[in-house]
Amino acid sequence: MKAVWAGAIAVLAVSTALALAQQTPGNAWISAGTAGVLPAEPEFPTPTGRVGLLLSTGPVEMKGHPFFTPLGKNGRACVTCHQPAYGMSFSAEAARDLWKQTGGKDPLFAAIDGSNCPNLPQDQEKSHSLLLQRGLIRVFLPVPKNAEFTINVVGDPTGCNTSPIYGLNSPTPTVSVYRRPRMAANLKYVTGPAPRIVLKLGALADTDPATGRPVGMNFMADAREATLLTQARSAILGHGEAQSVTDEQLRKIVEFENQVYVAQIFDRSAGSLAEPGAPPTLGPAAMAAHRSGVLGDNDYDSVFLSFDAWKKGGDSAQEQFRASVARGADIFMFRQFWLRDVTHINSIGLGNPLKRTCATCHNHQMTGQDLSAGFVDLGTTNYPRWTEPPLYSDARDLPVFKITCKPEAQPHPYLGRVIYTSDPGRALISGRCADVGSIVMQQFRGLSARAPYFSNGSAKNIRELVDYYDRRFDMKLSETEKQDLINFLGVL
Amino acid sequence: MKLRVLAVLLLAQTVAAQQLNFVTCPVVRDTKTVPCFLAEYEGETYYLTVQQDISAEQYPPQLLHEVLVEGTIQAGPRVCGGIPLKPVKLSVLPEVKQGCNTILPAEPGIEAPPMRRPAGPSTRQPGAAPAAPPAPPVRPAPPFSEREWKVLYDFDSAFLFSRDTRTVSQAADYAVAAKAKRIEVEAHRGATLLSNGKVLVEAEAIAAQRAERVVALLKGLGADPASVNVRVVSAPPQPDGKSDPETRVVSIRVLP
Numbered sequence: 157m158k159a160v161w162a163g164a165i166a167v168l169a170v171s172t173a174l175a176l177a178q179q180t181p182g183n184a185w186i187s188a189g190t191a192g193v194l195p196a197e198p199e200f201p202t203p204t205g206r207v208g209l210l211l212s213t214g215p216v217e218m219k220g221h222p223f224f225t226p227l228g229k230n231g232r233a234c235v236t237c238h239q240p241a242y243g244m245s246f247s248a249e250a251a252r253d254l255w256k257q258t259g260g261k262d263p264l265f266a267a268i269d270g271s272n273c274p275n276l277p278q279d280q281e282k283s284h285s286l287l288l289q290r291g292l293i294r295v296f297l298p299v300p301k302n303a304e305f306t307i308n309v310v311g312d313p314t315g316c317n318t319s320p321i322y323g324l325n326s327p328t329p330t331v332s333v334y335r336r337p338r339m340a341a342n343l344k345y346v347t348g349p350a351p352r353i354v355l356k357l358g359a360l361a362d363t364d365p366a367t368g369r370p371v372g373m374n375f376m377a378d379a380r381e382a383t384l385l386t387q388a389r390s391a392i393l394g395h396g397e398a399q400s401v402t403d404e405q406l407r408k409i410v411e412f413e414n415q416v417y418v419a420q421i422f423d424r425s426a427g428s429l430a431e432p433g434a435p436p437t438l439g440p441a442a443m444a445a446h447r448s449g450v451l452g453d454n455d456y457d458s459v460f461l462s463f464d465a466w467k468k469g470g471d472s473a474q475e476q477f478r479a480s481v482a483r484g485a486d487i488f489m490f491r492q493f494w495l496r497d498v499t500h501i502n503s504i505g506l507g508n509p510l511k512r513t514c515a516t517c518h519n520h521q522m523t524g525q526d527l528s529a530g531f532v533d534l535g536t537t538n539y540p541r542w543t544e545p546p547l548y549s550d551a552r553d554l555p556v557f558k559i560t561c562k563p564e565a566q567p568h569p570y571l572g573r574v575i576y577t578s579d580p581g582r583a584l585i586s587g588r589c590a591d592v593g594s595i596v597m598q599q600f601r602g603l604s605a606r607a608p609y610f611s612n613g614s615a616k617n618i619r620e621l622v623d624y625y626d627r628r629f630d631m632k633l634s635e636t637e638k639q640d641l642i643n644f645l646g647v648l
Numbered sequence: 649m650k651l652r653v654l655a656v657l658l659l660a661q662t663v664a665a666q667q668l669n670f671v672t673c674p675v676v677r678d679t680k681t682v683p684c685f686l687a688e689y690e691g692e693t694y695y696l697t698v699q700q701d702i703s704a705e706q707y708p709p710q711l712l713h714e715v716l717v718e719g720t721i722q723a724g725p726r727v728c729g730g731i732p733l734k735p736v737k738l739s740v741l742p743e744v745k746q747g748c749n750t751i752l753p754a755e756p757g758i759e760a761p762p763m764r765r766p767a768g769p770s771t772r773q774p775g776a777a778p779a780a781p782p783a784p785p786v787r788p789a790p791p792f793s794e795r796e797w798k799v800l801y802d803f804d805s806a807f808l809f810s811r812d813t814r815t816v817s818q819a820a821d822y823a824v825a826a827k828a829k830r831i832e833v834e835a836h837r838g839a840t841l842l843s844n845g846k847v848l849v850e851a852e853a854i855a856a857q858r859a860e861r862v863v864a865l866l867k868g869l870g871a872d873p874a875s876v877n878v879r880v881v882s883a884p885p886q887p888d889g890k891s892d893p894e895t896r897v898v899s900i901r902v903l904p
Contacts, residue, residue: 507707
């Protein structure tokens with residue numbers, strides 16, 4: 157009887173998943189307050205195939221569940237920014253579709269942070285340009301009391317940082333930066349391991365306020381929240397503009413998040429990514445089954461395991477694409493280049509430059525994050541290596557801050573004592589000059605579902621992401637190598 | 649007898665002459681394996697170190713920064729094209745120096761010395777057994793007696809590198825196991841006599857910064873806060889050009 161019931165649930169789940177998968181990307185949006193069952197293994201279309209979810213504890217009834225239910229006054233729920241169809245984040249394209257469908261009325265576009273600044277006319281598309289073009293949410297933070305620097309606004313296309321109400325000179329001085337929501341999935345990898353001492357800081361890790369235990373400091377761009385629970389509370393009270401949230405609601409949210417696994421499951425060129433014999437890292441089931449905390453920067457138990465199964469190639473287009481993916485995996489692991497001027501990598505004793513590979517930093521098996529607390533200054537937000545147009549360009553849409561380090565402070569290791577940045581990153585939490593532009597790296601799974609990339613949404617597609625690294629580190633990748641890397645990243 | 653005295657004096661002069669302390673831009677020399685780090689001083693090229701791993705005791709210098717080299721000339725063949733300095737203490741000076749930016753290409757005949765790991769991911773020799781999980785830390789066991797640990801720093805740095813946090817962790821573990829009645833932390837500001845006669849003195853606040861970080865780590869690792877006593881020595885010592893790296897130090901003395 158139990159088996160029959162289980163089978164019936166499975167059939168229902170599969171049929172629902174297929175129904176969802178047949179929708180276009182723009183139609184798979186789950187609005188806050190939606191009723192219905194999120195099946196255990198839904199699949200959703202992406203520009204290159206399908207992304208798969210695996211809820212390891214089974215289907216979830218969304219009605220009344222605090223992850224899916226608005227808890228605050230603006231109508232948002234966690235799901236607003238962490239959409240199953242978009243790898244538990246969302247894409248800028250999905251945001252644009254949603255704007256069209258709802259006339260900008262969906263809670264995603266809430267004035268508080270779904271617009272460039274709350275004081276802008278909220279019914280106008282241009283007031284939400286950073287969300288619509290880059291998928292960015294406004295994050296507003298005070299300057300830390302212990303800041304080793306002064307901060308001035310040099311460029312303010314959104315008007316928020318010079319606003320007398322919301323800006324740096326307002327009664328509650330605030331810095332507005334704009335960041336992509338991170339994927340709320342595969343979190344056993346992201347929240348662990350949690351060593352007591354953070355290699356990059358030479359100091360103790362932050363601790364869970366409830367237990368006193370160290371935390372991984374790896375799941376937010378600036379690692380400002382210690383745990384999923386404190387993050388959920390902060391997000392509901394902040395992004396959700398709720399007055400309160402109960403412990404039970406928080407418990408249910410964290411419980412849900414901790415059992416969601418996401419990975420690409422089908423690629424139009426590679427075919428099934430979860431079939432028997434496929435590379436063992438692929439698909440959401442692999443994410444659920446594998447253990448976290450494995451250092452993959454080695455040639456025997458690599459970051460994304462073995463792609464040997466696809467190396468042999470063949471005459472068919474599928475075999476050739478799969479061979480390209482396997483070559484991309486090898487480039488990721490073994491293609492050497494000069495890794496230089498990266499705060500919290502080169503500066504922690506490894507030397508500058510360091511002749512290594514992508515896997516040196518992106519070393520956590522299965523996700524490609526850093527096993528150590530992962531904020532580094534790759535350069536995406538700091539002049540001159542930032543991803544942005546020049547200051548004088550009309551195309552510039554992010555703010556620019558001038559950070560001046562105080563004389564007694566340790567300077568930024570590669571930019572010195574005066575730094576121009578569009579996002580000070582970790583420095584807005586730590587107050588340290590050396591942390592300006594340092595941002596926690598993100599996991600590489602389900603990428604196809606959630607463009608654009610980098611914390612500032614500057615890489616519109618994987619090609620632009622690869623191009624940035626090629627320029628940044630003078631990798632001299634050939635066109636074939638770039639395409640191999642793109643194909644590889646796209647199937648993760 | 650006179651000859652013996654003269655011999656001793658000559659030896660002393662030779663030893664003194666072998667010590668070199670200077671500040672310069674590091675130079676990176678690529679090789680077919682890992683890069684070497686070199687330095688030029690008074691027309692000669694010196695070999696400093698090779699690219700390492702984070703678990704190494706000697707960390708390489710950094711481009712975009714000058715390096716303070718405090719080393720002893722080692723007899724023997726050149727390494728990576730330079731005269732080896734060993735032992736050598738390398739300090740990455742904190743301010744950015746844009747001119748320190750030289751990477752030399754690999755050249756035939758210039759080889760890196762044996763290294764801990766290659767330039768790519770770490771490797772396991774064919775046929776070798778899988779790496780065993782790290783052994784659990786050994787809990788300090790009685791009898792407990794007074795013990796001391798020293799953390800040595802780069803010039804003008806209070807950062808605790810991986811090797812240093814291991815040292816502080818050992819002290820903290822010992823203090824916890826011994827239920828230490830007193831932990832004495834003494835932090836110093838150093839000075840260095842360069843070979844050209846110039847004296848470098850560390851920033852005035854550096855000793856206090858070092859103490860603050862070590863104490864925070866000790867307490868965070870379980871040492872009884874009430875047992876920790878701190879002494880900050882901000883007056884720089886008279887440098888001698890020989891043992892100056894040892895003046896940039898925090899000592900941790902655990903008294904059961």
